[in-house]
Amino acid sequence: MAQFKVRLMFEWGGPCLWGMNKAAQSAFGGYSNLETTLPLSQRTKAKLVELTKAHDGALDWSDPGGRSPWSKEQFTKFETEALAILLDVQTELGDDYLVWYEPIGQWDSQ
Numbered sequence: 001m002a003q004f005k006v007r008l009m010f011e012w013g014g015p016c017l018w019g020m021n022k023a024a025q026s027a028f029g030g031y032s033n034l035e036t037t038l039p040l041s042q043r044t045k046a047k048l049v050e051l052t053k054a055h056d057g058a059l060d061w062s063d064p065g066g067r068s069p070w071s072k073e074q075f076t077k078f079e080t081e082a083l084a085i086l087l088d089v090q091t092e093l094g095d096d097y098l099v100w101y102e103p104i105g106q107w108d109s110q
Contacts (some may be wrong), residue, residue: 002098006034009087009102010055011063016048017089044088052087054078055104079103 004027005020007030017034019025035048055078058070068075086101093099 001098002050004028004093004097006038006089006093006097006099007102008082010052010082012059013056014052014063016052016055028030038093040089040092044085044092047081047085047088051078051081054081058104066106074103 004024006024007018007020007051008016009018015035019028019034020109023059027032027071028091035045035052058068058075058078060066060069080102082103087093090097090099
């Protein structure tokens with residue numbers, strides 16, 4: 001059974017790896033900065049930073065409740081890359097970690 005539970009979830013302007021049980025929060029500093037405190041490769045950490053920045057582009061910051069500026073293709077590309085990095089994170093962290101992805105939602109054409 002996995003000792004540490006970690007959720008990959010992109011948040012506007014925030015972190016993307018979240019400690020979801022006491023063991024993860026105690027060992028890696030709570031909800032923030034898990035991208036830097038978990039034992040991940042520099043390549044994976046850099047990709048998480050890249051995806052976090054890309055995710056922030058999905059929000060119209062001048063109208064946060066409005067339509068995303070992303071096209072359907074951009075949304076699909078992001079989800080594909082998020083699932084790929086999830087596999088990298090799971091592989092690098094190993095069996096002591098249960099890591100899952102919380103999708104950003106569905107593309108809205110309206």
